[in-house]
Amino acid sequence: MICKLNSVENLDLQQKTPLRVLHRRSPLTRTKKIIKINARVLTKEEVEVCCKHDLNLIESLSGKLVVAEVMSEAGTYIKEFVHGDFNRTVPNVGTIMGTRCDMLQLDVVNLSMVWPPERSGSKGNVVEEI
Numbered sequence: 001m002i003c004k005l006n007s008v009e010n011l012d013l014q015q016k017t018p019l020r021v022l023h024r025r026s027p028l029t030r031t032k033k034i035i036k037i038n039a040r041v042l043t044k045e046e047v048e049v050c051c052k053h054d055l056n057l058i059e060s061l062s063g064k065l066v067v068a069e070v071m072s073e074a075g076t077y078i079k080e081f082v083h084g085d086f087n088r089t090v091p092n093v094g095t096i097m098g099t100r101c102d103m104l105q106l107d108v109v110n111l112s113m114v115w116p117p118e119r120s121g122s123k124g125n126v127v128e129e130i
Contacts, residue, residue: 001097005039005068008096016088018080032076039068068093069109079103 011034017025042050042065044058050065051057070078077089082103084092094101 001099002039002041002066004096004098005037005066005093008034008037010035011091013076013081013092014090015077015080016085018077018085018088020079030075033073034076034081035071035073037068037070039066041066065104074113078106 013032013034014029015032016029017027041063044062047058047062047065051061070081072078072081077085079085080089080092082093082101084090084094084101092101
């Protein structure tokens, strides 16, 4: 299953405004792009650390916890890409892997942007004033 995630490249998503932000955002469908995913299953030792040595929990989660680095277009709702938001984001990790998925933790590890943004009429990094 991890091979399916790791083969994702330049995947276009259709994301409806997530339910969790619908009260403050316009109800639109946005096209966003997942550029690349690098995923791996946690080792049993890593699961043991996560589960604080609870043997029953370790046994039930071994082979099921995944760490995934997702590179995406700005504005992509990553939580919804993982769990699908009741199929309001398609495709999603669950449809790609053929199973139900959810997220335990989300860490933003890098932001990459061109700054200042290019403006029409600009010459290199200098913006002409009117």
